[in-house]
Each structure stands twice: as structure tokens, then as C-alpha cells.
Amino acid sequence: MIKQMMMALLLAMMPFAASAQETHVVQEQVDSLLSPSIVVNRHFYVKDLNGKLWTEQSLKGHKVVINVWYSGCGPCLREMPILSEWKNKYPNVIFLSVNFEKADKVRKITEARGFNWTHLYGDNYFVKFVGSGGFPLFIVLGEDGLIRYMVNGTNEKIRQDILNVINK
Secondary structure (H helix, E strand, O other), rough: EEEEEEHHHHHHHHOOOOHHHHHHHHHHHHHHHOOOEEOOOOOOEEEEEOEEEEEEHHHHHOOOOEEOOOOHHHHHHHHHHHHHHHHHOOOOOEEEEEEOOOOHHHHHHHHHOOOOEEEEEEOOOOOHHHHOOOOOOEEEOOOEEEEEEEEOOHHHHHHHHHHHHHOO
16 A cells, blocks of 8 residues: 555656656655665666776675765765775775766865775766755665665764674
């Protein structure tokens, strides 16, 4: 029942979603919102600042922490030095900084702030998970690709929760 209501609501918000393909995309969004164990298994292709192409295959078999941010987010910018410490402390974890903006803007900000994660730019895959919760968005994936933790916002408790998930 809830699934049908969400499907109807999403379709109502997309008055031009008349094709079967567009309806399928809406169905996938509903399924992912209601799934108790979301998997990052959709195909995505995002380049990092060094030109490396990252895909869902790049993440398989690794713990991954994804930080989705943008240049106008004050809390995102302020926590960059704290997050940089994590990469040094957990060398076996992949840390991805994800931004929808252009490479030159991302590079300028991350270099100025000493943010040492791998920076993906021009993203239109992970940013859709932000929803109405706002930036930043953290996603922690297990080695199996399942989302183990996902939260909008940042504070000391959220950062501690992320570290607890990494340490499991």
C-alpha cells in the first residue's frame, strides 16, 4: 500500500512521465526508498580530479565512505580538515568526495582546504540521494556494496557514527 502511494505521489510530481522508461525510473526510485538494504548497484561513471573513471565496479570488495557536498555548504567546507584525518587513519577504506560542480571549482576548494580524499566532480548519480535532507550527505558502503549508514548533515555524533560503522 505504501509503495503504491509513493509511486502515485512521484508520478503526480512528474506530469510528463508518460513513457514506460520514465515510469520504470520512478519505480526504481520508490523501490530504493523502501528497500531495507539498499545496494549501490546502478551503473554510474564519475571522473575524479586526476582523470580516473570510477564505477560501481571500482568499489566492489571495499569499505567506502562517500561525502556528497557542494561549494555553498558551510558545514561541508568546515569539516574537510577533520575528514582528511580519516584517510590517513584508515588506509584500507576508499574515501570519495562527491560534488556536482565543475572540476576547477572542486580542485580549488579542496586544495585550499587540504582535503585529501579522492574527489569526484560533475556527479549526477550520488547527488540525487541528497533529497530534501540537504548537504552534506554521507554514505558508508560495506564490502558487499550494501549501504551500512546514510545520513544528511554533519556534527560530532554523525562523524562518530560513521567511524563506528567503519570499525565494524
